[in-house]
Amino acid sequence: MIIRNMEAADCRGILELASGWWGSEYSSDMFSKWYIAHFRETCLLAEENGRMIGFVMGFLSQTYPDEAYIRIVMVDPAYRGKGIGRALYHAFFERALAMKRSVIRCVTAPWKKESIAFHTRLGFILEPQDQEVDGIPVCMDYDGRGGSRVVFKKLLHAE
Template sequence: MRIRTIEPEEIGVIRERAARWWGGSYDSDMFSKWYVHHFRDTCLAAEIGGELAGFVMGFCSQTEPDSAYIRIVMVSPEHRGGGVGRALYEAFFERVTARGRSVVRCVTAPHKANSLAFHAKLGFRMEPQAEERDGLPVAVDYDGRGGERVVLVKRLA
């Protein structure tokens, strides 16, 4: 497996793969050349045999100087459970640690049990919130679009 930075010119391929892996259209402003251009060092692709097996896109927070944020990670269905996601996260951790970050946050939907279990294995914990759903702390209207998310945090140092 090879982990490398994503280039802005690849964003069309990333968008197409994300839609296929997601099972429908998946559109987000992070799937843009400008996002990859400005956050290139923390936008990583995993390749196996020269083919895209997964990717992670994140950034170092300007507001919280000790924090980094993983905005999205996806692994192709045929490579799930094979260490691709872990390798992407570990590469991200290395890059943000080198930039002085000691905390990484990300979110997942409360109903995604596999995602919650994966993050727990990597050492993430659920951040307490004002609300709970089915015993999980949820941030209500997390992104301003009405969704609920479980906020996950990992200390790197």
């Protein structure tokens, strides 16, 4: 497996795979050539034998100069449980540290228990919120459209 920066030419392939990997219809403005061009250093693609098997898309915060944000990670269902997601996150962490970022933030849906467990194993902490769902702190209306999310934070340390 190799992990490399995304290129604008990868956009079509990502669009073709994303909904199938997600398990339901998924669309995002991030799946565009402009997003990849502007955030190339924090958009990473995992490939095996030339086949796309996962990706992470994020960005460096302009508001908080010590933070980076992971917006979405997807792994081909046939490759889940094989360390692809972990490798993508670690590659993102390395990039963030190289760009002087020490805090990584990301979110997941409160019903995605496997995702919550995955992030916790990677050293993320659940950020306290005003409400809890099934004992999990949840930011209600996270996206301004009624969507609730579990908010994570990870502190990076140069090694």
